Amino acid sequence: MIEFYNVNVQIDGKYILREVSLRILKGEFVYLIGPSGAGKSTILRLIYFDLFPQAGTVIVDKYSSAKIRRKDIPYIRRKIGVVFQDFKLLTDRTVYENVALALRVTGVKSSEIKRRVMRILTEMGLSQKRNHYPQELSGGEQQRVAIARAVINEPFIVLADEPTGNLDPRTSLEILETLERINKKGTAVLMATHNYDLIRKFKHRTIKINRGMIV
Amino acid sequence: MKRARLATVIAVTSVSLALLLIGLFGIFYLNMDRWIGRLRAKMEIEVFLDPTVKQEKIDQLRKSIQQIEGIESVQFISKEKAAKRFKQEFGQDIFDIIENNPLPPSFVIHLKKGYRTYMRVSAISGQLQKLDAVDEIVFQKQLLQIVDRYIQIVYLGTILIGLMITFIAFVLIYNTIRLTIYARKDIISIMRLVGATERFVRRPFVVEGMAQGLIGAAIASILLFYFIKFVKTFIYPYLATTPYLFLILLGLGWLLGMISSRLSVGKHLQNV
Incomplete structure (x- = not known):
């Protein structure tokens, strides 16, 4: 489903990734671990085609980094959920609106949007916070809003880039449990992290990366 | 965001100012054109004839004049009629001043x-001059010259x-949209992240630009409407206007x- 073949990424002449090959299967849960600056975020950005390799090929679903057209990118992104360390929520919009945005841009009818957003917020235990603004929520709640936004389009994979980086250990575990639950329903999860304690709680395949290379 | 909002106000204001001025120029043009049109319509060429000219010759002359291109009407003014016109124009009988009528017969040509431009009138005047028994040709040479020369300058300057x-x-709207794009760069990047097409991302900015233009135009139209009303009520009731202007x-x-x-969107959206 996701395949990297000898991927090289250079920025300003410096290698960020070197000869990276990897494969993530349908419905799999994979940790991507390594120190800061190892190239974890770069791998995630390659998957949602925010970045293209200088050499090698990235294949996601039926799209290849070598052949994908600019106008196809929005459509593949609808099938990929992305979650960040800093949540990336819009501070001038409510929880409801933040989640609904992901459906609005795909042209879903507003009655349908309402139904689906309410369902996902309930699943995330956020329905009573729907009219709050992000800054009124705790870090864990904000990250759950971000996860809700990432999964509302029913993606085949959720990419989580240090999702627990800003959270305390207990909240981190809750977030991991949430991702675990999403994975149980068949969605693949690729979680980049350097929190080695946390990933011992739920064992999954781990890809280690250091200085741009798989180790 | 505040900066973008201020820029919006400035852009809408400038659009309304620009369009108000264009509207005012439009009205100015309409009235100027009408006034000059009337001036030109009133314009006549007087062809004074030799006082001793015979009736036969007069008939012959009339025919020749009518054959000249651009002539609308030819009216013969006999010595007697000229005296009457003199009285009408000056309120005094010519015979009170001198004993016999010194006024020559003439043709008045429209x-x-x-x-009705200076160039054409001069050309026609030259043709008339060549006819037999024509003494003198009079038309409002200077006025025509002034109108023809300056109206072009006025119109050109207006445009x-x-x-x-x-x-x-244009520059102000362009800049406002640029500011708005940068003010909303967060939402733009999130929209792209969750799979919005570029068209979808772009649309609100274009709609906003059109709204700014339309709101500016509406304000300009309202101001212009009241300006017209004011002028018609207090200054000049015959002001020429047209609803097309709005x-x-x-x-x-x-x-x-x-x-x-x-x-602006084409230039700046890709940088966000």
């Missing part, structure tokens, strides 16, 4: 529309000023907003 102001409004302003505002925001 020209067709399009022949140039209008274009300049429109350009300024339609033109709205169309221009819409176009201005659309073009400038499209260009």
Whole structure:
């Protein structure tokens, strides 16, 4: 489903990734671990085609980094959920609106949007916070809003880039449990992290990366 | 966001100012054109004849004059009629001043529309001069010259000023959209992240530009409407206007907003 073949990424002449090959299967849960600056975020950005390799090929679903057209990118992104360390929520919009945005841009009818957003917020235990603004929520709640936004389009994979980086250990575990639950329903999860304690709680395949290379 | 909002207010204000000025120039043009048209219509060429000319010759002359291109009407003014006209114009009988009528017979010629310019009138006058028994040709040479020479300058100047102001409004909308794009860069990147097409991302900015243009045009139309009302009530009731002017302003505002925001979006959205 996701395949990297000898991927090289250079920025300003410096290698960020070197000869990276990897494969993530349908419905799999994979940790991507390594120190800061190892190239974890770069791998995630390659998957949602925010970045293209200088050499090698990235294949996601039926799209290849070598052949994908600019106008196809929005459509593949609808099938990929992305979650960040800093949540990336819009501070001038409510929880409801933040989640609904992901459906609005795909042209879903507003009655349908309402139904689906309410369902996902309930699943995330956020329905009573729907009219709050992000800054009124705790870090864990904000990250759950971000996860809700990432999964509302029913993606085949959720990419989580240090999702627990800003959270305390207990909240981190809750977030991991949430991702675990999403994975149980068949969605693949690729979680980049350097929190080695946390990933011992739920064992999954781990890809280690250091200085741009798989180790 | 505040900066973008202020910029919006400035852009809308400048659009309305630009379009108001264009509207005012439009009214000015309409009235100027009507006034000059009337001036030209009143314009006549007087062809004074040799006082001793015979009736036969007069008939022959009339025919020759009528054959000249651009002549609308030819009227013969006999010595007697000339005296009457003199009395009408000056309120005094010519015979009170001198004993015998010194006024020569003449033809009064009106020209067709399009022949009432200085160049054409001069050409026709030259042709008339060549006819037999023609003594002198009189027309409002200077007035025509002034009108013809300066009206071009006035119109050209008007168009140039209008274009300049429109350009300024264009730059302001362009810049407002640029500011709005940067103010909303967060939402733009999130929209792209969750799979919005570029068209979808772009649309609100273009709509906003068009709205700015249209709102500016609406304000300009309202101001212009009251300006017209004011002038008609207190200054000049015969002011020429046309409802098309408002339609033109709205169309221009819409176009201005659309073009400038499209260009701005095309230039700046990719940098966000």
